[in-house]
Amino acid sequence: YVRGPLPNFVDVRWVDEGAADVPIFARTRDSAVLTAQWLNMLIVHFDLQDLEPFTPDDLVKAPDPTRGGLVAGPRLEGALQKICRSVGYVLRLELSTDSRAKVMVVPLSDGKYDTQKLVTKLGVLTDFITKLRATPSNIGTFFTELVRALANEEEKSPRPSEALFAAFFDTFFLLLGLTSENEGLEMQELASAYHDNDLPV
Secondary structure (H helix, E strand, O other): OOOOOOOOOOOHHHOOOOHHHOOOOOOOHHHHHHHHHHHHHHHHHOOOOOOOOOOHHHHEEOOOOOOOOOEEOOOOOOHHHHHHHHHHHHHHHHHHHHHHHOOOOEEOOOOOEEOHHHHHHHHHHHHHHHHHOOOHHHHHHHHHHHHHHHOOOOOOOOOOOHHHHHHHHHHHHHHHOOOOOOOOHHHHHHHHHHHHOOOOO
16 A cells, blocks of 8 residues: 555556555566666656666566576665665755755744655655565665765765754654554664764654
8 A cells, every 4th residue: 555646657557456565676577567666756756866767677587588487687686775875865965955945944933843845855755665664674774774875974965954854853753653554663763773873853
């Protein structure tokens, strides 16, 4: 089940009953199609210029036309890590810029912040995380790579303010929350990644 609209690249003609249960990053053809669609949607949504679009053949391939079964394609291994790092780098740059522009996180007079535009920006990631739940270890990989890139001091962009790091954390809490479905797993992984990178919450 995917909350919100399907990715722009989904061709609904191939979706049949039970397709919502297809996990991503699995070594099946249906999974490769869905995974490539999600990865390409993230590339477009976050304007990830350092990544080429994915095809299903990048993720799985038949080793020999005369034999059955599929094996990992040339870009399957490390694809999740690469997409998360790229998103993290872009978000760091945007948050750094917003330290001055104050568009995504707008200070209010009562000391709070209006984060509606940041919520809109990150909303697509919560749908992506929902698909990752089929393999719980992917949730940890997602937040580890995303936050590591977000905190990377070697990037040319200035460090975002502590208030923006905190707003980023709070936005994920708003979007994901603690439910019987996720049992707080996502927020636990996010908090752990923040702690590992010495970021304020």
